[in-house]
Amino acid sequence: MSLRGVVIVALVVAVAAWIIAASVRAEPIGQVSAKWAQSGHADRTSEAFTHWDADEPPIIPPQCAACHSLNGHLDVLGADGTAPGSVDAPHAVGSVVSCVACHNGPAARLEAVAFPSGAEVPVLDDEGQCLMCHQGLAATGDVEEAIAGRDLDEVDPELAFINVHYAVAAATQAGAEAQGAYQYPDRTYAGRYLHFSGLRTCAQCHDPHSLRLTPKQCSPCHLNVVDRADFRDIRTSTVDWDGDGATDEGIAAEIQTFHDAVYAGLQAYAREVIGTPIAYAPGSFPYWVVDTNGDGEAQPEERGPANIYRSWTPRALRVAYNYHFVHEDDGAYAHNPLYTLQFLYDSLADLGERVAVPIDALTRP
Ligand code: HEC
Ligand code: HEC
Ligand code: HEC
Ligand code: HEC
Ligand code: HEC
Numbered sequence: 603m604s605l606r607g608v609v610i611v612a613l614v615v616a617v618a619a620w621i622i623a624a625s626v627r628a629e630p631i632g633q634v635s636a637k638w639a640q641s642g643h644a645d646r647t648s649e650a651f652t653h654w655d656a657d658e659p660p661i662i663p664p665q666c667a668a669c670h671s672l673n674g675h676l677d678v679l680g681a682d683g684t685a686p687g688s689v690d691a692p693h694a695v696g697s698v699v700s701c702v703a704c705h706n707g708p709a710a711r712l713e714a715v716a717f718p719s720g721a722e723v724p725v726l727d728d729e730g731q732c733l734m735c736h737q738g739l740a741a742t743g744d745v746e747e748a749i750a751g752r753d754l755d756e757v758d759p760e761l762a763f764i765n766v767h768y769a770v771a772a773a774t775q776a777g778a779e780a781q782g783a784y785q786y787p788d789r790t791y792a793g794r795y796l797h798f799s800g801l802r803t804c805a806q807c808h809d810p811h812s813l814r815l816t817p818k819q820c821s822p823c824h825l826n827v828v829d830r831a832d833f834r835d836i837r838t839s840t841v842d843w844d845g846d847g848a849t850d851e852g853i854a855a856e857i858q859t860f861h862d863a864v865y866a867g868l869q870a871y872a873r874e875v876i877g878t879p880i881a882y883a884p885g886s887f888p889y890w891v892v893d894t895n896g897d898g899e900a901q902p903e904e905r906g907p908a909n910i911y912r913s914w915t916p917r918a919l920r921v922a923y924n925y926h927f928v929h930e931d932d933g934a935y936a937h938n939p940l941y942t943l944q945f946l947y948d949s950l951a952d953l954g955e956r957v958a959v960p961i962d963a964l965t966r967p
Pocket of ligand 5: 797798815820821822833838939
């Protein structure tokens with residue numbers, strides 16, 4: 603055989619070997635599609651994809667379309683031929699996060715993603731898409747701007763609650779790199795949570811199509827994990843952050859104690875300093891209402907726009923922002939546990955300047 607023949611045969615063999623290896627490694631496309639089809643990204647009935655259906659005309663405004671419309675997402679990426687970084691037009695309703703939202707040229711080339719704070723967070727591996735849509739809509743600077751120059755404990759009817767938005771996992775994970783939570787000026791905060799090599803990016807822990815986690819992936823290192831319910835019991839840090847004497851409870855439980863203490867503290871502050879009791883009403887609009895009967899909870903008849911909480915002080919506003927932030931990230935304990943403990947601790951300490959809170963029992967990471 604001529605040298606040329608040898609080279610050609612070698613090339614053919616190499617390509618065949620690569621195709622075989624790839625087909626063994628990669629999942630069949632049908633399986634990928636089936637997983638995607640049962641995920642939230644494919645759920646056409648979800649509020650996230652139908653919120654604008656009844657508008658007249660039914661279109662998704664540019665400031666919402668980047669994450670709530672396929673074409674809006676391709677628009678912000680620049681994959682539709684327009685400039686990347688902005689959505690140039692409103693987009694039609696009726697799409698979901700389909701394959702091409704993540705599988706396109708500009709998406710594959712993303713090296714950094716801009717967050718609401720303006721920070722450019724470097725993309726590790728192939729998670730750029732996830733960072734773009736799961737970053738929330740607000741950051742420390744937005745809260746700072748709202749409260750700047752005002753007396754911390756003076757009620758100001760111009761103040762309105764700032765909602766970081768939903769499923770803000772990427773903002774939690776980036777920590778101080780993105781300043782997604784309200785960070786107090788004189789404090790330092792944990793940066794991006796790097797967890798462990800190989801399980802560091804969104805798509806390494808979450809299957810990028812089903813969006814689920816595989817408990818078996820965790821058990822080699824976190825021996826307690828058998829099924830999904832066990833994630834919340836994962837614990838590696840040995841400090842008893844919440845001072846309850848238990849260091850074997852999950853890190854999620856430590857965060858829960860901090861979160862509950864912030865809520866109780868905010869309610870005490872609203873009662874004693876503001877003089878108008880407050881209650882949190884997750885899952886309905888608005889999120890914060892007047893606790894008219896003072897029972898500490900948002901009862902069905904207390905929910906709704908007519909009873910919206912309007913007596914914000916700057917201190918209450920920044921604490922409520924952080925409280926809600928944690929509510930909007932179910933996986934905060936896995937996305938960035940120490941950052942979460944830090945800003946909750948600081949919120950509690952903030953309230954502690956005016957009302958009694960159990961801050962002495964807690965440790966700030
Ligand atoms: C174009 C925007 C967009 C991109 C890109 C995106 N998401 Fe989502 N994601 C959403 C929306 C919107 C929802 C809510 C869907 C719903 O309510 O049905 C969601 C829901 C989720 C959920 C909740 C579970 C579920 O089934 O609803 C997880 C987990 C998630 N995304 C992870 C990811 C990961 C990991 C990536 C990157 C591989 C990613 N997302 C990329 C917009 C996006
Ligand atoms: C940076 C990406 C991003 C932008 C921009 C964005 N959203 Fe979202 N939004 C999300 C994600 C992710 C979810 C999914 C949360 C979930 O249900 O898990 C969501 C959920 C929602 C929901 C459903 C909430 C629920 O209760 O299920 C509504 C309504 C919504 N967004 C409205 C808006 C509006 C209005 C705008 C424009 C002002 C907007 N969003 C802009 C990412 C974004
Ligand atoms: C939210 C973003 C997102 C969406 C939507 C998405 N993918 Fe993927 N896909 C990814 C990421 C990230 C990877 C890389 C995973 C990895 O490196 O293991 C991937 C990998 C793949 C692979 C290689 C499979 C493997 O196991 O190596 C195939 C094939 C694929 N996607 C097809 C699809 C199809 C078909 C759809 C629509 C039904 C789709 N993807 C929707 C993000 C997405
Ligand atoms: C170390 C593994 C890990 C990494 C990395 C990770 N997550 Fe998670 N994520 C979790 C765990 C654990 C939960 C909680 C799941 C549960 O309780 O079932 C979660 C929950 C979520 C949820 C809420 C799911 C729901 O059903 O409401 C979203 C959305 C999400 N993650 C998105 C992301 C995004 C986006 C990234 C990248 C910025 C990311 N995650 C990175 C482990 C991880
Ligand atoms: C190869 C080993 C390894 C695997 C596999 C692994 N982790 Fe971890 N995990 C660690 C290490 C090491 C730490 C401590 C990291 C640190 O705090 O800097 C940790 C810490 C954590 C923490 C925080 C615990 C605390 O007390 O602060 C959570 C939550 C977590 N992992 C979730 C997961 C989930 C969910 C999975 C499966 C998707 C997983 N891990 C798989 C090694 C692993």
